[in-house]
Amino acid sequence: MAARASSLWDISDPDHPVRIGPAIKGDITALAFSRDGKTLAVNGEGTGVRLWNVSDPAHPSMIGSPLEIRASAATAMAFSPDGQTLATGGRDNTVRLWPLTVGASIRQICANTDTPTRQQWAQYLPVLPYHPDCG
Numbered sequence: 001m002a003a004r005a006s007s008l009w010d011i012s013d014p015d016h017p018v019r020i021g022p023a024i025k026g027d028i029t030a031l032a033f034s035r036d037g038k039t040l041a042v043n044g045e046g047t048g049v050r051l052w053n054v055s056d057p058a059h060p061s062m063i064g065s066p067l068e069i070r071a072s073a074a075t076a077m078a079f080s081p082d083g084q085t086l087a088t089g090g091r092d093n094t095v096r097l098w099p100l101t102v103g104a105s106i107r108q109i110c111a112n113t114d115t116p117t118r119q120q121w122a123q124y125l126p127v128l129p130y131h132p133d134c135g
Contacts, residue, residue, distance in 0.1 A: 008057045021058040032077040041086055043074040067098050
C-alpha cells in the first residue's frame with residue numbers, strides 16, 4: 001500500500017518528534033536516504049524515483065528529473081555506500097542500478113552499448129552531454 005505523503009521529522013527528543021518542512025506528496029511506495037543523509041530517494045506510483053536534496057530539511061528540493069521506472073514501481077531502494085548509485089527493486093522481481101552522476105551514467109552507457117549517434121543520444125539521454133567516443 002502506498003503512502004500519500006512523506007514528511008521529515010526531528011526525533012532528537014523521541015518523546016516529542018517535530019515535523020520539519022513541507023510533506024513530499026505522492027503515492028509513495030519506497031524511500032531511502034543516502035549514507036550522508038543529504039539525499040532522499042522517493043518512489044511514487046506512476047511518477048518514477050525522485051531524488052530530493054534534504055541537506056536543509058526545512059526546505060527539501062528536487063534534484064534533476066525523475067528516474068523513469070516503467071516496468072513496475074520500486075518497492076525497495078538503497079544507495080551504494082559512496083552515494084554514486086541507487087539500487088531499486090520492483091514488483092517485477094528485477095533489481096536495477098541507477099548511476100547518479102553524469103560520469104557514471106556515461107560509463108554505463110558505453111560499457112553496455114555501441115556508441116549512440118548524436119540523434120539517439122538526444123532522444124534517449126537528453127539530460128547528458130553527448131559523448132561521441134566511448135573508447
